[in-house]
Amino acid sequence: MEKIKNNINAAMARTKAALVLKNASIINVFTQKIEINDIAINKYTIIGIGKYDGICEIDCSELFVAPGFIDAHVHIESSMVTPEIFSNLVIKRGVTSIIADPHEIANVLGEEGIEFMLQNSAKGTIDTFIMLPSCVPALEFEDNGAVLKADVLSRFIDNQKVLGLGEVMDVNAVTACNESMLQKILMTCKSHKNIDGHCPKVSISELNAYLCAGICTDHECSDVDEALEKVRLGMHVLLREGSAARNLIDLLPAVDDKNYNRFLFCTDDRHIENIMDEGSIDNCIRIAIREGLDPIKAYTIASYNAANCYNLRDRGAIAPGFKADLVIFKDINKLIIKDVIKNGEIYRNKETYSKVTSKKSVKLDFIKxxxxxxxxxxxxxxxxxxxxxxxxxxxxxxxxxxxxxxxxxxxxxxxxxxxxxxxxxxxxxxxxxxxxxxxxxxxxxxxxxxxxxxxxxxxxxxxxxxxxxxxxxxxxxxxxxxxxxxxxxxxxxxxxxxxxxxxxxxxxxxxxxxxxxxxxxxxxxxxxxxxxxxxxxxxxxxxxxxxxxxxxxxxxxxxxxxxxxxxx
Structure with missing residues (x-):
């Protein structure tokens, strides 16, 4: 009750806001325009856009402010560092939330791997959401370290940090009505959570069947026609710029003024050196703008579209009531980041490296x-x-x-x-x-x-x-x-x-x-x-x-x- 009262009083300018960004060029994801105004913040929340006084004020004249970026699909393990360390790397790039699929560690350590990712990511600065691995193993004939069926995954499904079921790579299991796969899908649907896809080069009948199962995203398109076909049928298409797989430039011509809300940015698998040298979602934004995409749409794809797709209703826009996750930067085209605000506070390099012990995972005799x-x-x-x-x-x-x-x-x-x-x-x-x-x-x-x-x-x-x-x-x-x-x-x-x-x-x-x-x-x-x-x-x-x-x-x-x- 007190929190709501404090926010209402600050929004009404009866009291000063904790933080005000003065004279900011705000990227408005709703109107697709830039407006110059103050942004008033109380703790975690944006409480007003207009003219405000703050206990702390930052002059943002000639600076742009965008909602914090969201990586719509990432395997943290591909960075080769823990979620806690990964958080420290990407927040400097303006990424304040990620949707992670821990199917790499789950294929080795099973549910113990998922537990580790949930616990270790909680030590990080950014918000790490988890999609439960749907294909452990990737296919039934694979020889991995664990098998995760619906009964095991169900113990995680009600966790607030779990947004749904991760990429369903085994398309054949869906189209063949494999009982084990359908149990995972039904478990997720009953919880009203998302199901991610992974369906490269499928036929139209396979795609129809796949969508009937409630799968709503895909990050494996390789050309414009494939992307447009999936958007036409209601999917969200993720524009990927990883380390080995770089589909962003090839797929950008599919994005237009009418369908841009169906596209998200993701990195999928990105090595640590690429994050350090080129960036994360900020890199996607720069590439998209360089290739001719309208800048405001690029920032919208990087924030609001992902939040909307994954039902994260509290973030992805700069408006009253939204989470105060913001990126302050120079040059709308080159995206030169000056500051990142997470939960209403400017990020100040709070780097931590918790020690982690893990059981032996290579169980193999020496070879000849x-x-x-x-x-x-x-x-x-x-x-x-x-x-x-x-x-x-x-x-x-x-x-x-x-x-x-x-x-x-x-x-x-x-x-x-x-x-x-x-x-x-x-x-x-x-x-x-x-x-x-x-x-x-x-x-x-x-x-x-x-x-x-x-x-x-x-x-x-x-x-x-x-x-x-x-x-x-x-x-x-x-x-x-x-x-x-x-x-x-x-x-x-x-x-x-x-x-x-x-x-x-x-x-x-x-x-x-x-x-x-x-x-x-x-x-x-x-x-x-x-x-x-x-x-x-x-x-x-x-x-x-x-x-x-x-x-x-x-x-x-x-x-x-x-x-x-x-x-x-």
Whole structure:
């Protein structure tokens, strides 16, 4: 009662507001105009727009003020730091709220992983909302660390920080009326919460069925026609600018004056160095404006659209009664951030790094290099071909040379072709598969890591079996992370002790390590236009077209089946 009275009295100018931003150029997401006025704030809440006096006043003449930015879909784990540290990184970029899907850590640690993300994110400055992982494992035949069904997820669904069900990647489970999937969907619908989608390249009948299940978003469009078709049928389309997947520029022509309210910005999977160097949602805004999108619409997409989509009615706009999450900046086009206000207070670099302990997650015996030997059963093999700037791949056939009945090498066309392998690491089942990948360009070295979406088994590439052996065994001995090996020597590594995905070390330490690893990857041939570690991580995700590799073999999404290496 007292809080409401205080706000009403301040709104009526009977008392001074706690904070007033004077003469601000306010971005109004409702009228799509800029208006110059004062913004009066009492604690967490905007209480008035007009002419006000405040106990504390900030002169915002010649400065713009926008609602705090909202990342509509992000996997914090891809930054390789904890939610608490991630919060410190993105708030400096104007991001005050995020909708996170913790399906990476959940695929390793199950419900314990979700608990960790909820608890650790509460220590951060920004508001972290959670979408419960819908596909753990991503597909029924995946070998991951946990299985999350509706009965387990239901204990989280009423948590105020849980906004619904995360990206439903297994489209086939929906269209085939898989009972386990439908139970998760019904559980979410009964709670009147959102269901996120993930449906690249689906047919119109599949899309209709998918929407009938109550799924309302998608972040996997690859072209304008696909985006417009989904908007036409009522979906919210997320414009993604991650580290490996950058679809924003390709999809922007789909946005116009009539449909812009159906689009949101997201980063999905973004490495820490990209956040530090380029930004987060602020980067999306700059790119969109540079590519010709009306600036006010860019800021609206970055704030109000996301809040509206996810039923966050208290934020996303600068108006009385809304949460005082604001970004103060110079130059509406270049977005040079001066200050960020979170919960009515200017953010002042309150960086914390809570120590985190985690149980062992790499449960695997050391391997030998003959694990990577492939018996020749034909004259040609299927090869995964990487597409720079995309998570999608193509399936190519390449000739091989043979020595002692084993594949000696794949005959190169125009590019380097590496061996790639995935080895199960959660239950020591000895499941593994070996194939070939074209387009990364690695020479004279091997890279191994425990980041391999979404089951996060060990994935390794290399141009010789010995370096691949040492790389995998280094990962096992260090209980997760990223390593590079050349000429039999471990050159450098990043330790990721939290599920093999994250660390609680300071961003400076992580940046230093990943920068050195990046330089080494480039030194040994990985192309500049390819993110070496994030691209490698997605080579194990079978739900993204077209050819991927899991510990069970090559998976062709177009036929939704495993194919033999020699099946041409």
């Amino acid at each position: 290099k003959d694990l990577f030997h492939i018996e020749a059963k034909g004259k040609e093999v299927n090869v995964i071909k990487v597409k720079p700037g995309s998570l999608e791949t193509t399936k190519e056939k390449r000739k091989i040379s043979v020595e002692n009945r084993l594949i000696k090498k794949v005959v190169q066309a125009e590019e380097v072709i590496n061996k790639i392998a995935v080895i199960e690491r959660h239950k020591n089942t000895e499941k593994h598969s070996v194939g070939f990948i074209e387009g990364l360009g690695l020479r004279g070295a091997a890279i191994a890591q425990t980041i391999a979406h979404d089951s996060h088994n060990i994935i390794v590439i290399g141009d010789n079996d010995k370096d691949m052996e040492i790389a995998v065994n280094s990962i096992i001995s260090k209980d997760g992370g990223i390593v590079i090996v050349s000429n039999g020597k471990l050159l450098d590594f990043l330790s990721l002790p939290i599920g093999g995905l994250m660390t609680c070390e300071s961003p400076e330490i992580v940046i230093d390590k990943i920068s050195k690893l990046n330089l080494l990857a480039r030194k040994y041939g990985v192309k500049n236009e390819v993110d070496p570690f994030l691209t490698l991580a997605f080579m194990a995700l079978p739900v993204i077209p077209y050819l991927k590799i899991t510990d069970r073999g090559l998976f062709d999404s177009s036929s939704y089946s495993f194919i033999d290496l020699f099946e041409i």
